[in-house]
Amino acid sequence: MGNYRIEADEIHIGKHVTIEDGVYIGAKFGKKARRVIIGDGAFIGRDSKFFYPEFIVGDYTMIHNHAFGSGDKECHIGSSCWFGQNCVIDSEGGTFIGNGVGVGAYSQLWSHIMFGDVLEGCRFDSVKPLIVEDDVWFVGHCIVSPIHAKKKSMAMVGSVIVKDMEENRIYAGSPAKDMTDKMGNQYLEISTEDKFQVMLKKKDEFFEVNPNFKEYFDKIQIVTDFPEEGLKEGISYFNVSTRTYTKTLSELEYNFMKFLLVKIKFYPES
Numbered sequence: 001m002g003n004y005r006i007e008a009d010e011i012h013i014g015k016h017v018t019i020e021d022g023v024y025i026g027a028k029f030g031k032k033a034r035r036v037i038i039g040d041g042a043f044i045g046r047d048s049k050f051f052y053p054e055f056i057v058g059d060y061t062m063i064h065n066h067a068f069g070s071g072d073k074e075c076h077i078g079s080s081c082w083f084g085q086n087c088v089i090d091s092e093g094g095t096f097i098g099n100g101v102g103v104g105a106y107s108q109l110w111s112h113i114m115f116g117d118v119l120e121g122c123r124f125d126s127v128k129p130l131i132v133e134d135d136v137w138f139v140g141h142c143i144v145s146p147i148h149a150k151k152k153s154m155a156m157v158g159s160v161i162v163k164d165m166e167e168n169r170i171y172a173g174s175p176a177k178d179m180t181d182k183m184g185n186q187y188l189e190i191s192t193e194d195k196f197q198v199m200l201k202k203k204d205e206f207f208e209v210n211p212n213f214k215e216y217f218d219k220i221q222i223v224t225d226f227p228e229e230g231l232k233e234g235i236s237y238f239n240v241s242t243r244t245y246t247k248t249l250s251e252l253e254y255n256f257m258k259f260l261l262v263k264i265k266f267y268p269e270s
Helices: 192-209 211-219 251-260
Strands: 008-013 024-026 033-038 049-051 054-057 068-070 075-077 088-090 095-097 112-114 125-127 130-132 170-173 176-178 220-223 236-239
Touching: 024 033, 192 211, 192 220, 192 251, 211 220, 211 251, 220 251, 236 251
Parallel strands: 008 033, 024 049, 033 054, 049 068, 054 075, 068 088, 075 095, 095 130, 220 236
Antiparallel strands: 112 125, 170 176
16 A cells, blocks of 8 residues: 545445555545445555546456546445546536446546636536446547447547447447447447456466465355355355356455456456
8 A cells, every 4th residue: 555645534445456656536725525335355546636526436347647637526436446646537517437448548527518608698608427337348548428338339549439339339420420440340249158268268367377375276166147056155156147157255256356357357246
């Protein structure tokens, strides 16, 4: 843990969390935030600054160095998200980001449009929530207006997004246009059996490169359904059908999750 500062009435920091030097989390104008929650396995890079009344970061989300965020409303970020360096995460209108969202370096996420003098008749004065659903990917250097990005949608590098993004569609350009008919979808359908086989190979790879964990090989179980006879204590089950795992917070589980990320993402079984 680095030399950082969090000012909030309620603070919860999970296990295996890394917060680097120079990070500050509070509310605007030097006030305390109401609540700050940093999930297990999360990472916040050096010199990042966040000013929200409420800031929630899910498990294994990574926010790299020199990120900046500010706003009058809450900012909620899900699990296993990834933010490159120097990202801006505005929350004037509230920002709600799902699980497995990728935001490339130097991207800007906005929940308001305001500056022009309304007394003089400026028409651009709006505040609205920015909603980004699961598995959305802003590749890099993207500028995102307060829109609704539906799950598995994608914006190519340098895109300027001013309209809602539809599910599993690809956008590019300034302003961004739907390019899916030319580029195809971001996601294809994969069978449960294929997912199961991929994860079995990933498990073997993990123990090959981490021989110090080999004696705990059976503590990671890849399944297509959770066992009907019940879950055994101390075992992390990774269910490829539901994309969930049973959280034990063991050192083994933490290292296995980090090994899978960012290409493969699982979320805690609720």
